[in-house]
Amino acid sequence: MPKGPRVTPEKPKDRKKVLRRLWGYLCRYKGMIIAALFLTFVSNILALIGPTLSGEAIDAIGTKAGEVNFKLVLYYCLLMLIFYILSSVLSYILSILMINLSQKVVFRMREDVFQKLSKLPVSFFDKHQTGDIVSRISYDIDTVNASLSNDLLQIATSIITVVGSLVMMIRISPILVLVFAVTVPASIFFTKYMTKKVRPLFRNRSAKLGELNGYVEEIITGQKTIKAYNREDYFIKKFDVKNKEAVDAYYNADYYGSMTGPSVNFINNMSLAFVSMFGAILFLLSHLSLGALSSFVLYSRKFSGPINEIANIISELQSACAAAERVFRLIDEEPESADAINAVNLTNVTGDVETEHVKFGYVPEKTIIHDLNLHAAPGKLIAIVGPTGAGKTTVINLLMRFYDPDSGEIRLDGLNINNITRKSLRLSYAMVLQDTWLFSGTIFDNIAYGKKGATYDDVIAAAKAAHIHSFISRLPNGYDTFLDGEGTSISQGQKQLMTIARAMLLDAHMLILDEATSNVDTRTELKIQEAMRTLMENKTCFVIAHRLSTIRNADTILVVQNGDIVEQGNHKQLMDKNGVYASLYRSQFQ
Secondary structure (H helix, E strand, O other): OOOOOOOOOOOOOOHHHHHHHHHHHHHHHHHHHHHHHHHHHHHHHHHHHHHHHHHHHHHHHOOOOOOOOHHHHHHHHHHHHHHHHHHHHHHHHHHHHHHHHHHHHHHHHHHHHHHHHHHOOHHHHHHOOHHHHHHHHHHHHHHHHHHHHHHHHHHHHHHHHHHHHHHHHHHHOHHHHOOHHHHHHHHHHHHHHHHHHHHHHHHHHHHHHHHHHHHHHHHHHOHHHHHHOOOHHHHHHHHHHHHHHHHHHHHHHHHHHHHHHHHHHHHHHHHHHHHHHHHHHHHHOOOOOHHHHHHHHHHHHHHHHHHHHHHHHHHHHHHHHHHHHHHHHHHOOOOOOOOOOOOEOOOOOOOOEEEEEEEEOOEOOEOOEEEEEEEEOOOOEEEEEOOOOOOHHHHHHHHOOOOOOOEEEEEEOOEEHHHEOHHHHHHOEEEEEOOOOOOOEEHHHHHHOOOOOOOHHHHHHHHHHOOOHHHHHHOOOHHHOEEOOOOOOOOHHHHHHHHHHHHHHOOOOEEEEEOOOOOOOHHHHHHHHHHHHHHOOOOEEEEEOOOHHHHOOOOEEEEEEOOEEEEEEOHHHHHHHOOHHHHHHHHOOO
């Protein structure tokens, strides 16, 4: 199938919109969010009481010999121990709750992505690498998961700790709090500057990893061809380039992202030095007790520590936002256009297909089908032939409404297919492609999945008609033999015969074979066609074939060249005409 142009670099989304979308996912579990906020508040309040109790214990010791009140010191120490234990237990419960919450959110997000993939048009998959799509549904969502389970909890904890510590410091000494009037704004402005610098780097990191995964997926798929042409070194060099781009993107993002934390930590350490210096002066002037000064220093650490942690978290959030942006961009992709309001479901299909003045191109600037006019009468075998790139597969794409024509009309049983529901239209066709597809399951499941309620007798009859029954019978478990997703335990030709049996089993009114027998020998192909003509009696069949000798018995042969039907007729008529078809036919024997 001709591919559309690769997608141009995506414009960045508004970070606030991305965060609102993430918050929207979280709000689906409001009960868990409320419980998490409550546990966070209580556990941090308990932890914040500790420095006050520590200051009271120090004051109970006194500054002179013999002034120690051991009972009071022990009392405050026991209270601190109890509060810290309770805080730790609540933090542990909170961590488990956040892990469960993040897993639920990620499950829903991954489900939304997969459901969207099932609704996207074929054109989307023509324009995007499989590896990049897989990267979004795996790596990017996992990155979001890590941020939800750790970073959000840490941010909530930090906010409560910062606010609580600030209140306690103001209560102890409003004068000393003025130290933070300088250091906190400095931390905020520096963090904001680094955020703007780092955010594009994390976005580029996710994009480069997607490109690398896409390239690796292509190379793994084509390993046999690569080895056959002895081009391993060439693709290794290309991989090294892609790999270096991904590594450089990771390095740049992590390098500049890691600068934020230490820099903010330096500013916070300066604030601690100022607090210690000015606090000592206030103590000497008897404006502060030693216990109050000790408590203030501990609160200042609790106050500045979360600011430093938030600065470190911001770099991780940038990575999560970049990953979430790619996920939401996929979720926001336009789905396949909805059926027309007056669209009807096909019933009692006879298989009369007609196209009239159809024009189409995968991209606006390149028209592939110029003026397609054809008529396939019910129950006829229609062969579509022509040189590579002539538009044969494109015709099939239009018949199945994988793409809609730019102009013209396609009719089925006299109805414009735009006025037919896609589901009923596509269920009217059984389709077998050159690229076979089997899923993980038994041979029976792979053949029968297209028809609900298919019995073993139905499957065996279809397999016999496709000339694959004898091979399946020789397998140790017969039709219960398990196949992996790629069907690596059987040959390409055998996989193709299974997909043909699957199509024969489907209760469809029309059949499309797009180079479906390219991996079987000519004799088997002729037998399959004979069986198909029996099975598809009174049904319309479209066949695209390069081996013209195998479609000699077709009722009508359409010769497509440069997007137009240049000749049509049966084999004898076209050979007598001595035109394009005759030239193509004779070239196979020269």
